[in-house]
Amino acid sequence: MYSGQFLAVISAALFGISPVLCKLVIGEMSPALLAGLLYLGSGVGLHFLLLFQGKKSIEEVRRLSPKQRLALLGSILSGGIVAPLFLAYGIKFGTASEVSLLLNFETVATTLIAWFVFKEHVGPGVWGGKALIVLGSVFVILKTEGTLAFSFAGLLVILACAFWGIDNNLTRDIEELPATVLASIKGFGAGTFNTLLALALSTGTATVPQVAGSLLIGAMSYGMSLVLFVEALRRIGSARTSTLFAIGPFIGTFLSVIILGERPPATYWVAASLMLAGIALLQREMHGHPHTHEELSHSHKHLHDEHHQHGHAEGEGTEPHDHPHMHEPITHSHVHWPDIHHRHSH
Secondary structure (H helix, E strand, O other): OOOHHHHHHHHHHHHHOHHHHHHHHHOOOOHHHHHHHHHHHHHHHHHHHHHHHOOOHHHHHHOOOHHHHHHHHHHHHHHHHHHHHHHHHHHHHOOHHHHHHHOOHHHHHHHHHHHHOOOOOOOHHHHHHHHHHHHHHHHHHEEOOOOOEEOHHHHHHHHHHHHHHHHHHHHHOOOOOOHHHHHHHHHHHHHHHHHHHHHHHOOOOOOHHHHHHHHHHHHHHHHHHHHHHHHHHHHHOHHHHHHHHOOHHHHHHHHHHHOOOOOOOHHHHHHHHHHHHHHHHHHOOOOEEEEEEOOEEEEEEEOOOOOOOOOOOOOOOOOOEEEEEEEOOEEEEEEOOOOOOOOOOO
8 A cells, every 4th residue: 555645746746737738728718618627537537447446426425424525515616616717717827837836835725724723733843834835925926027916827826725725624524435436526526517617608719639638637637636635635634745745836847847938037936945945844744642542433445554453354354445444442652644543632
């Protein structure tokens, strides 16, 4: 089984290339249509994966509690409909390099919400790293040519990141729903809504290659990336996953220069340096102390480790596996993250 850190990095790489690819295909296409096709491509691609796995989305959703279904709806609205719309308009009116680097703000939004709303532990090193990312974001969106102003496209990307921050924290608590199912539902639901919205508004034009390209980008940069991201959330928590995810924008920055020939101003590279310093500071965080696990019953994919010492029914023995299981109370000490087994108070 791959580690949560590894999954977060691969997810970041897939998502990081999306602004550059989207800039290549958007042309005169409506941003709303681009947003819809990206998530529709995600939903279609993951639907075939679910068929291969023999899973049925409806049956999985029926197992959720009313509270979890509400979280799922909130995730679709915030992360599947609203955030992609803001991002698509940011891509339309901004540069790929600007959009790519500002996507780092998602880690700030995710951590702030995780700390303020869900009471997730955030150490002083994390706060220092987030502050550097915020300062870098200001350098990107601040325009000093003639008069002091903010980049409209940059502000749109900041708004997209804020809604993805909400989405990330809601997603964390839908732990009973397999990541592939969650991403497929979000892709179909949000993608259909935004695509129909674009068709109703009748703005812009799109060719067959543009539509096909958008669907393909969605399948990889949103579908597969989202599955890996959700799995990482469950293993290492919102704050840590979003921190590792922050390398994605730098991949987009690099490709915007190489592929699109963009030449960002000097302040952009100051911003990039600040954000890199912030991410480096975040990576130094180590959190460990004596803590107690209460009795807990739930279901998720797992290996038998220090936290999973239960017995099995016939046919459940191959690891990693996914089945309902019970955790007995235990007190111990080790380095950990606020994953589904470590959401205790401090």
